[in-house]
Amino acid sequence: MHSSTLENDWLLKTGRLGALFLRYFLLVFAVIAAVIGVLILMAGMVELIAPDTISRVSDDDTPVSEVIGVAAILAVLAPALWLSSRFFALLAQIIATVGEGDPFVAANADRLRGMGVISLLLFAISLAAGLGVFAWTQVYDDTVEELTIDASLESLFLAVLLFILARVFRHGAAMREDLEGTV
Amino acid sequence: MRISNETATLYVPVQLAAALLALLFAVGSAFMLWLALDTLGETATASGTYRAFVTSFQPVVGLSQALGISLEAADFVSRLFLVAMLAAIAAFFVQLGLLVNAARMGAPFSRANAGRLAWMGWSLILAFGVCEGLVAILFADPTFDQWAIIGLLTLMGFVFLVLAKVFRHGVALAEDLEGTV
Numbered sequence: 001m002h003s004s005t006l007e008n009d010w011l012l013k014t015g016r017l018g019a020l021f022l023r024y025f026l027l028v029f030a031v032i033a034a035v036i037g038v039l040i041l042m043a044g045m046v047e048l049i050a051p052d053t054i055s056r057v058s059d060d061d062t063p064v065s066e067v068i069g070v071a072a073i074l075a076v077l078a079p080a081l082w083l084s085s086r087f088f089a090l091l092a093q094i095i096a097t098v099g100e101g102d103p104f105v106a107a108n109a110d111r112l113r114g115m116g117v118i119s120l121l122l123f124a125i126s127l128a129a130g131l132g133v134f135a136w137t138q139v140y141d142d143t144v145e146e147l148t149i150d151a152s153l154e155s156l157f158l159a160v161l162l163f164i165l166a167r168v169f170r171h172g173a174a175m176r177e178d179l180e181g182t183v
Numbered sequence: 184m185r186i187s188n189e190t191a192t193l194y195v196p197v198q199l200a201a202a203l204l205a206l207l208f209a210v211g212s213a214f215m216l217w218l219a220l221d222t223l224g225e226t227a228t229a230s231g232t233y234r235a236f237v238t239s240f241q242p243v244v245g246l247s248q249a250l251g252i253s254l255e256a257a258d259f260v261s262r263l264f265l266v267a268m269l270a271a272i273a274a275f276f277v278q279l280g281l282l283v284n285a286a287r288m289g290a291p292f293s294r295a296n297a298g299r300l301a302w303m304g305w306s307l308i309l310a311f312g313v314c315e316g317l318v319a320i321l322f323a324d325p326t327f328d329q330w331a332i333i334g335l336l337t338l339m340g341f342v343f344l345v346l347a348k349v350f351r352h353g354v355a356l357a358e359d360l361e362g363t364v
Contacts, residue, residue: 009348009352011344011345011348012345012348012349012352015341015342015344015348018341091342091345094346095349097349098349098352098353101356102353102356102357103349103352103353103356104353108349154335154336155335158336158339161339164193164197164279164283165346167193167194167286168282168283168286168291168296169291171291172286172291172292175289175291175292176292176357
């Protein structure tokens with residue numbers, strides 16, 4: 001009876017499809033960002049070390065430092081996208097447990113906690129990126145004087161929420177196991 | 184039960200924080216409502232600075248033209264969105280507190296908690312998807328973030344709705360099992 005609930009419930013069905021779509025969508029972009037980042041970085045390095053060996057990545061108006069800057073942005077973006085992809089992979093797995101039967105299992109508490117950890121990491125990355133950009137502008141662009149960090153407190157808030165939910169889930173799953181032990 | 188001592192240390196501060204935040208946003212919402220009602224009053228509309236603000240503030244002018252209402256009425260409507268947003272955030276924290284309270288009392292997996300998760304999801308969607316995102320797009324209001332409509336918190340609202348459904352199915356399954364035992 002409950003094996004068919006996943007197919008019958010439109011919200012769970014769309015949720016699962018949406019999570020899976022975002023998972024692979026973000027993964028593709030993570031890979032693209034990583035590949036382009038590595039390529040630009042390598043080209044930039046070569047140009048710095050041996051300027052005449054390859055055709056220049058930067059035209060005359062663009063200093064090499066800016067090219068490496070783009071690579072640095074991609075180097076931050078790629079892991080962030082990969083982590084976001086993992087977030088939705090975990091969500092899809094949680095929804096899938098409904099189809100398998102009982103969603104109140106310790107594994108789902110672990111998945112929720114994993115989603116919380118990812119949110120926390122994304123917050124840390126955005127914080128580090130904000131500081132990095134500030135440091136960059138201090139060196140290369142003297143017009144910027146204020147430190148504006150776009151690190152969203154949203155992801156920190158989200159992390160706390162997910163940790164709480166994970167704890168509630170673990171609590172319930174442990175109670176369930178206790179009950180099953182006594183029956 | 185062996186886990187209850189460990190979890191109680193987490194639940195109590197979370198409950199306190201949720202209650203405090205709920206109170207804060209509820210007071211904020213009430214204050215904004217008072218402010219919105221106050222600007223409808225004669226003293227505010229008669230004041231020159233208010234007049235200058237309303238006639239120059241593009242979102243209010245746009246809204247007034249779109250709905251064919253006076254500038255003061257448009258200003259009032261746009262303020263109500265902020266009131267609704269703060270109220271929705273307050274409702275979110277109220278539900279979070281109740282959810283954690285139910286867990287502390289030893290009933291984390293219940294129909295009521297599934298409902299609370301759904302409420303939390305709808306509050307997030309209302310606060311950030313509708314009030315922030317939609318308003319920003321409709322009224323081209325620069326004080327709201329247009330991207331909020333597909334922002335992290337709106338997305339999380341939908342994630343909460345899905346988690347609520349997961350809860351509901353788990354509870355239904357447990358009730359089935361209890362019926363058969």
